[in-house]
Amino acid sequence: MRTVTVTGQGTAREVPDTVVVRVAASHRAAGVAEALAGADSAADEIVTVAREHTDAGRIQSTTLNLWPAYDNEGRQSGFEARHSLSVSVTDMQKAGTMLSELAERVGDRLQVESVGLEVGDTTRALQEARAAAYADAVARADHLAELAGERIGDVQAMAEGGASMPMPMADAGFREAKAVAIQPGETSIATSLTVTFSLA
Numbered sequence: 001m002r003t004v005t006v007t008g009q010g011t012a013r014e015v016p017d018t019v020v021v022r023v024a025a026s027h028r029a030a031g032v033a034e035a036l037a038g039a040d041s042a043a044d045e046i047v048t049v050a051r052e053h054t055d056a057g058r059i060q061s062t063t064l065n066l067w068p069a070y071d072n073e074g075r076q077s078g079f080e081a082r083h084s085l086s087v088s089v090t091d092m093q094k095a096g097t098m099l100s101e102l103a104e105r106v107g108d109r110l111q112v113e114s115v116g117l118e119v120g121d122t123t124r125a126l127q128e129a130r131a132a133a134y135a136d137a138v139a140r141a142d143h144l145a146e147l148a149g150e151r152i153g154d155v156q157a158m159a160e161g162g163a164s165m166p167m168p169m170a171d172a173g174f175r176e177a178k179a180v181a182i183q184p185g186e187t188s189i190a191t192s193l194t195v196t197f198s199l200a
Contacts (some may be wrong), residue, residue, distance in 0.1 A: 002199040003156055004144050008137025011190045012128035016117035019095035020060070021181055023102065024084040024111040028069050035066060039081035040107035044046065046140050049105055050087045053098040058088040084113070092182045117184055125189040130160070133193040141197045153198035161192035 012154045025046055027038025043061070050059045063084045089095035095115075102110055119125065131160040 002150075003154065003158075003196050004141050004150075004199060005157075005194065005196040006137050006144065007192055007194045008133040008135070008140060009192050010129040010132030010134070010136060011188045012125040012132065014119045014122070014125040014188045016119050016184045016187055017090060017121045018118040019089045019092060020118055021087045021089065021095060021099065021118040022084065022116070023087065024082050024113060025106065025109055026080060026111055027109055028078055028080040030078045032066065035036045035079040035081040038109065039064075040095040042106050043083040044109070045106050046085055046102060049101050050085075051097060052101075053091075053094045054087060054089045055148070059087045060086045062086050063080075065080065082111075083110065088118075092184055096182050097117040113170055115182065117182075117187065119187065119189065122189055126191060129189055130190045130193065133191055134195070137193050137195040141195065144197060145197075148199075150199045153200040155195060156198055158197040159194045161194065 007106075023046060025039050025042030027034040027035055027042060029038055047059055061083065065082045065084075067080060068076050069078045069080040087098070089098060098110065099115075102112075138152075167178045
């Protein structure tokens with residue numbers, strides 16, 4: 001049987017509904033124990049603030065690092081500890097308020113690494129992207145078959161590629177912010193379908 005195989009691409013637009021805030025509690029001190037204790041204290045305050053704006057299950061420690069700290073002349077001057085956390089908030093306004101309160105209550109030990117926007121439920125958008133990918137595959141196969149003086153027939157095989165959802169990310173410098181306004185905008189959810197058609 002003669003066949004033609006093509007890969008169709010499809011995308012759908014969706015408004016993000018979840019804010020993912022990645023923050024870190026850092027502390028520098030003369031000794032290891034003091035550095036860890038300072039970072040742990042700041043991390044506890046981050047968790048306390050975060051629980052006022054989101055569910056406890058959406059707060060997660062990601063990394064804990066400790067390394068020697070050096071002065072401007074390259075001499076070791078102590079140690080620095082860094083406790084990183086990820087916090088997901090499903091309300092844009094609450095996420096902005098949380099960031100402002102973190103800056104106020106954690107102070108100079110707070111580092112805001114990034115703010116990411118995600119779509120919590122991608123089901124509808126993926127279905128729309130799949131439909132677009134299939135239509136694209138049909139159009140591509142029709143064109144190739146036409147170039148060869150043929151027509152496409154039934155689908156013989158079909159496989160879906162990986163879906164992707166680019167997340168708008170923003171560096172966050174919120175130390176001096178009184179209020180943080182987060183704009184969700186839109187994001188693209190994409191998928192691909194590889195389809196094999198018979199040639200009639």
